[in-house]
Amino acid sequence: MTTADAGTGRPRLTHVDCRRSGSGYLAYAPDADSPWYEDLLVSPQATLDIDGVPHAAHAVPLEGGERGFSLRLLELDAARGRAIAGQLLVHHAELREALAAARSELDGVPVAGRSGLRRELLGHCVTFCNGLRMHHLREDGAFTAIEKAHPGLVPALNRLREEHETVSRALLDLDALLQGEGEVESTALREEFERIAGGLEAHFAYEEANLLPALRGEGAAVSLSQLGNEP
Template sequence: MTTADAETGRPRTTRVDCRPSGSRYLVFAPDDDSAWYRDLLVSPQATLEIDGVPHAARAVPLEGGEPGFALHLLEVDAARGRAIADQLLVHHGELRKTLAAARAELDGAPAARRTELRGELLGHCVTFCNDLRMHHLREDGAFTAIEKAHPGLAPALKRLRQEHESVSRALCDLDRLLQGKGEIDRAALRDEFERVVKGLEEHFAYEEANLLPALRGEDQVAPSG
């Protein structure tokens, strides 16, 4: 099960024992100090991997004061589909703002501050990477429910899952460049940064073009290339 760290927001993955209960899964914490238990008290969204398949889940505290949760797996109906579409755009907007802040840092740093550029950009990169990892982990879980409700989206969802992996690799390349020792090569940094941005914008655009119409109940078109 993956939760968002209650303090940092970073993804936290924990192996837990779940008990099926109807359409839910019950998960019990050894005590109320368990890290994932505290995470879910702050943010009840979780991604539950069952037999290798990720599922988006909403955690509801168990009654009676026992430390644990009932995990309700996401099901996509018309109303839920519209809500997912709206939230998808919100998340993409937030991620684009973080990228814009990093670009402004890269473009606007005067010569006197270039020795500080790596630290500034690294801060933006760490924030962005954490946010994007959490976003993609939750999307992977939601895709399972979306594909069940909209089987025709299977090719688009397969491509999006693959892009999640390629985007992660590109961010790792950028992070290695920022973490490296010695004088930073501004041109190389800019090229790597723009490669990441280009890949993300293409990913966001494809996702919005192919998922939003179906989630909003509009006429669906074949996945674009």
């Protein structure tokens, strides 16, 4: 199970013993200090990896003083689809704001000889990366329910899953560049940053064009050929 760390927001992966209960699962914490238990009290969204397949789940505390949660797997209906569409736009807006904040640290400021800039940019990138990783992990879980409800979206969802992996590798490269020793050429840093930012914008646009119409019940999504090749 993957939860968002209650303190840092970073993804926390934990092996949790679950018991099947109807269409969901029951998970019991061995003690009140179990990190994943504290995470779900703060943010009840979880991603369950069941036999290698990610599933989005909503955690509801058990009644009667039991230390655990009922994990209800996402099932898509019309109302839930519209809600997910709205959440998707909100998350993308937040991530775009985080990108803009990081870009503002680069605009017109030479990197060589100013270690403070690297610290500031690294801080923005850490915040952005944690948010993006949780966003993608939760999306991967939601995709399982979406493709069950909308089989025609399978090609688009598979492409988005692949892009999640590509983005993750690119962010690791940027992190290594920022945390490396010595000075960093401003041109090289800006080019790497813009390469990643451009790829993310294309990813967000593709996702919105392909998923939002189906989630909102507006009809067919944009075809793959209409949006060109993978960024």
